[in-house]
Amino acid sequence: MDTINYSIETENLSLWYGDFQALIDVSVKIPTGKITSLIGPSGCGKTTLLRCFNRVNERYGNVTTKGEIKILGKNIYDQDVSLLELRKTVGMVFQRPNPLPISVYENVLFGLRIHSPFRSLTRTQTDEIVEDALTSVFLWDDLKDKLKTRATTLQLEQQQKLCIARLLPLKPQVILMDEPCSALDAKGTLAVEELMSVLAGTYTFLIVTHNMAQAKRVSNECIYMFLGELIEHRETQALFETPEHPKTADYVQMRYG
Amino acid sequence: MNSTTEISAQDMFTETAVGKQNRYIENAVKIFFLIMTCLMILPLLLIIGYLFYKALPVLSLDFLFTNPQDNMRAGGIWAPFLGTIYLVVVSLLVAAPIGVFAAVYLNEYARDNWFTRIVNLAVVNLAGVPSIVHALFGVGAFVLFAGLGESILAASLTLAIMTLPVIIASTTEALKAVPMAFREACWNLGATRWQTIRRIVLPNSISGILTGVILQVSRAAGETAPIMFTGAVFYKAIAEGDIFAYNITDQCMALSLHLYTISTQVPDVTEGIPYGTAIVLVGSVLLVNAAAIVLRVYLRTRKKW
Numbered sequence: 387m388d389t390i391n392y393s394i395e396t397e398n399l400s401l402w403y404g405d406f407q408a409l410i411d412v413s414v415k416i417p418t419g420k421i422t423s424l425i426g427p428s429g430c431g432k433t434t435l436l437r438c439f440n441r442v443n444e445r446y447g448n449v450t451t452k453g454e455i456k457i458l459g460k461n462i463y464d465q466d467v468s469l470l471e472l473r474k475t476v477g478m479v480f481q482r483p484n485p486l487p488i489s490v491y492e493n494v495l496f497g498l499r500i501h502s503p504f505r506s507l508t509r510t511q512t513d514e515i516v517e518d519a520l521t522s523v524f525l526w527d528d529l530k531d532k533l534k535t536r537a538t539t540l541q542l543e544q545q546q547k548l549c550i551a552r553l554l555p556l557k558p559q560v561i562l563m564d565e566p567c568s569a570l571d572a573k574g575t576l577a578v579e580e581l582m583s584v585l586a587g588t589y590t591f592l593i594v595t596h597n598m599a600q601a602k603r604v605s606n607e608c609i610y611m612f613l614g615e616l617i618e619h620r621e622t623q624a625l626f627e628t629p630e631h632p633k634t635a636d637y638v639q640m641r642y643g
Numbered sequence: 644m645n646s647t648t649e650i651s652a653q654d655m656f657t658e659t660a661v662g663k664q665n666r667y668i669e670n671a672v673k674i675f676f677l678i679m680t681c682l683m684i685l686p687l688l689l690i691i692g693y694l695f696y697k698a699l700p701v702l703s704l705d706f707l708f709t710n711p712q713d714n715m716r717a718g719g720i721w722a723p724f725l726g727t728i729y730l731v732v733v734s735l736l737v738a739a740p741i742g743v744f745a746a747v748y749l750n751e752y753a754r755d756n757w758f759t760r761i762v763n764l765a766v767v768n769l770a771g772v773p774s775i776v777h778a779l780f781g782v783g784a785f786v787l788f789a790g791l792g793e794s795i796l797a798a799s800l801t802l803a804i805m806t807l808p809v810i811i812a813s814t815t816e817a818l819k820a821v822p823m824a825f826r827e828a829c830w831n832l833g834a835t836r837w838q839t840i841r842r843i844v845l846p847n848s849i850s851g852i853l854t855g856v857i858l859q860v861s862r863a864a865g866e867t868a869p870i871m872f873t874g875a876v877f878y879k880a881i882a883e884g885d886i887f888a889y890n891i892t893d894q895c896m897a898l899s900l901h902l903y904t905i906s907t908q909v910p911d912v913t914e915g916i917p918y919g920t921a922i923v924l925v926g927s928v929l930l931v932n933a934a935a936i937v938l939r940v941y942l943r944t945r946k947k948w
Contacts, residue, residue: 445830448754473833484824486843497832500842549828556832 392456393418393560393590394439399453401434401443408434410614411453416560416607421582421591423605423622425598426637431614432594436562439592440476441469458559474501477553481565483545485537485552490529493537493548494519498555519551523581543574547581561585563593567600579604598638602626610634691925698922701915707923710880711896715905716912720920722881725888726795726895727924730870731863733799733891734806739856741803742810749811750818751840769808774868777805781873795891798874805869806859813855817848850942857935861928867899875900877908898924 394416401409409431416422424432437443438455441462455462462472474497485493492499494516498507507515516533520526525547529540537548546566553561563582567575575597582591582604595601601608601622608622610633618625618634629635658666705719712718753759781801791797821844829839845852867875875897881888889895902920905912 440831442827442830470833470835473831478831480824480827482824484822484828486825486828487847488843496829496834496842500829500832500834500838552832 391418392416393458394592395454395456395459396438397454397456399435399438399451399455401431401438401452402450404448408614409438412611412614412616414609414616414619416590416592418590419587420606421586421593421604422607422609423601424592424594424609424611425596425601426611426617428596429613430611432611433564435611436478436564436592436594439560439562440473440478442473442478444469470501474556475558476560476562477556477558479546479549479553479561479563479566482569483542483549485540485545485548487536487538489534490520490537490540490548491516491533494552494555497552501556515555519554520548522554522585523547523551524577525551541574543570543577546570546574546578550578550581550585558589560590560592563591565594565596568596575600598626610637612637691922694918694922694925698915698918701913701919702922706919708884710883711878711901711905715878715901715909715916717916720898720901720916720923721883722879722888723896723898723901723920724923725881725886726875726879727864727898727927729795729889729891729895730799730802730875730897731860733795734802734863735856735859737800738803738806738810738859742807743814743852743856746811746814746818747840750815751836751844766808766811769804770812772805774805774866777801778869778872780804781869786873792892793872793876793894794874795889795893795895796874798870798895798897799891801869801873802863802866805866806863809862810856810859813858814848814852817851817855818844820851821847850939853942854935854939857931857938860931864924864928865899867897867903870897871900877904 392415394414396412396414399409399412400407412431412435414435424435426432434443437446438451439457439462443449443451451463457472457476460467486496488496491512495507495512498512498515517526517530520529525544528544529548532540537545540548546569550561567578570578579600582593585591586606593601593605605622607619608625609619610617610625610629610631612633618629618631620630625634626638629638707719707724708721709719710722711720749759749762753762778801781797781804785791785797785800786793789797791800825843825847826839829843834842874894876894877896877900879894879896898920902917902924905920906917
């Protein structure tokens with residue numbers, strides 16, 4: 387059996403918001419089980435590209451796409467693709483931690499509950515799922531006595547880890563992260579990065595970041611985008627040390643803007 | 644040396660001429676705003692106080708529970724009181740679900756296109772239509788065209804049409820107050836829009852939605868024009884103390900119309916009766932609004948983000 391080496395592949399992907407073209411012929415392959423970072427100046431289409439991969443872009447209205455996106459080898463624009471199933475497989479973590487205004491326990495279970503028949507989960511099952519998910523993100527010890535507290539009252543770092551934890555019960559393959567550390571302090575940033583390194587391998591990570599040091603620290607591969615185009619995609623170290631494209635060189639050596 | 648630095652440090656914080664001027668202006672402005680606030684409250688207190696003083700001789704439980712007597716020159720206000728309750732309840736039963744669910748659709752499902760823009764424009768404009776116009780519409784649409792005749796149903800539907808746009812607007816406000824980030828979180832976990840609404844949006848906006856709906860009670864209870872051609876009558880005796888005394892196909896009395904009638908159309912009314920009627924009308928509305936506030940505070944303590 388063929389192992390899928392690329393979790394995400396796009397072929398000449400273009401996207402328009404109304405008349406504005408936000409992505410121009412992007413062709414990219416994201417390797418399975420690795421951490422890939424997306425860097426580039428604000429407005430270059432990083433977040434837009436990220437949101438294509440679980441098709442959540444379409445909820446924001448007036449979006450047209452052209453080209454092909456394959457997740458785990460399957461074209462996600464095929465007729466038989468259920469968006470709800472796609473979004474289970476491709477999880478998303480946001481810039482600003484956005485736990486739901488319900489308890490920690492229910493946050494972790496939220497995804498699972500909406501995809502399970504009503505009342506089909508027993509208490510023993512859910513206890514175990516919550517413990518597993520929180521343990522995976524190193525939150526269990528901190529929160530095991532606070533499972534009933536409202537998730538929105540936690541510290542930001544805990545909130546962000548919880549946002550990662552709530553994806554896990556759905557058994558995702560790909561986790562998309564949109565500047566996951568920009569609302570966190572230095573300690574929180576390192577904690578989330580460490581978490582990503584531990585979870586990489588099990589999951590494919592694609593992370594948008596404005597922090598180039600972070601891209602260097604966490605990612606195996608790095609993609610530089612500029613004004614909707616993919617400029618360069620290489621191993622992180624190579625991209626930073628010997629950029630091929632002059633625009634990449636300008637950006638990674640901070641000569642941009 | 645030491646003493647000179649101390650003196651200058653002490654001088655540093657003394658008030659200058661400009662500072663003094665600013666302080667006077669600051670105080671004057673503050674007092675001006677305070678006076679304006681009092682001017683706003685004063686008429687309300689005066690009105691209620693005056694009504695109470697004048698109504699005191701007639702106010703009693705009997706007043707509430709007996710029908711008007713002697714060509715409305717004596718007796719109580721049972722028939723109009725119950726009529727108003729019927730009109731308000733039936734109109735809200737119609738307007739609240741339609742208004743709330745329409746607002747949910749417009750906010751959570753509809754995309755921004757020409758259709759939703761026209762609907763939103765219609766909502767804003769309907770809210771500004773004078774009540775007498777709603778009354779004429781009610782006569783044409785419900786009394787005559789739909790064949791409901793002059794009845795509680797026709798009058799309530801007219802009131803419902805009048806309150807609907809405001810309910811839609813207030814529900815929209817309440818829904819907009821729920822942060823977009825919660826919806827995004829749900830969608831990205833594969834939740835449908837309904838799951839998102841049911842589990843996250845509604846629980847966090849219900850206090851605002853209910854407040855908006857309840858505040859419409861006062862409008863529906865106070866309006867005279869929309870009901871006087873569609874179902875409210877000058878006089879109709881009903882069984883005293885029986886809350887099921889009206890049938891919704893009946894005509895009914897209503898407090899607002901009754902107040903108008905006994906104040907302007909009937910000579911030699913016992914002096915306290917119009918004031919008592921007004922107190923009951925204002926008092927019920929205030930009571931309902933107070934209930935709305937209590938409910939809102941209660942529901943708000945359960946939501947924090």
